[in-house]
Amino acid sequence: MNYLKLVNKSNPLEKCDIPLYLKEINREYNIGKNNLLDKKVKFWFELMAKQAKKNNIILKNISAYRSYEYQEKLYESYKENNLENLDMSSAKAGYSEHQTGFALDINMDNINFYETIEYQWLSKNAYKYGFILRYPKDKEYITGYKFEPWHYRYVGRKHSKKIYENNLTLEEYIEKKQK
Ligand SMILES: [Zn+2]
Incomplete structure (x- = not known):
């Protein structure tokens, strides 16, 4: 599984690109009807949500895999x-x-999420579970999307740590790696 797969306005997927190992997110951590994730991503999301819950931070998927x-x-x-x-x-x-099965929207898909303690918690902790904030503030010119505090993408912990520490987007990280 290539968890660094770049999908953006210049790198589309085909209609026939369907993730091989989709699994349903545990009902405890889901409120959306698009509740499928790649099985490894599901594992890490649920682990993150479980740890968050211990700190009274409630994380629930609202939209994961979309065909x-x-x-x-x-x-x-x-x-x-x-x-x-x-x-x-x-x-x-x-x-x-x-469409990759590697990304999901958490709790609410509007800008008010930025003001929540859940967003604050994710900002500090998501990378520890392999997730990155995919469309950060002030990086619209690179990602092509406005700030989406709710959209997280799994890349694996090795990469998420570097992306987090260097304040990069996935686009910048992949470009740097290729040099
Ligand atoms: Zn999203």
Whole structure:
């Protein structure tokens, strides 16, 4: 499994790219109908949520794996509703990281999440479980997306630690590695 797989506006997936090992997130840590993750990512997310809970931090998935077809419908529905800055907020089918099974949205998909203790906890601890904040503030020009405090991406602990410590995006990290 290539947990560093880059999916963004320049690197789309194919319609037939479907993760091999999807598993359902434990109901204790899920409130979404898109409740599938790659099995290793599921393991680490649940471990993180379990540890967080000990500190009274409640983390629940609201949207994890999304198929190409699902993303297609989602994007169309946003378009019909004339969502502002659509392409900064939502991905066209094939261009969403949710199709990898390595990413998930936690608790609420709106900017108010930034003000929560759960966000604060994730900011300090998510990297210890292999997760990175995928669309950070002030990095819109690199990621192509506005700040999404709720969207986390699994890359594995070795990489998440370096990304966290150097305050990088996945795009910057991969580019650096290739040099
Ligand atoms: Zn997301």
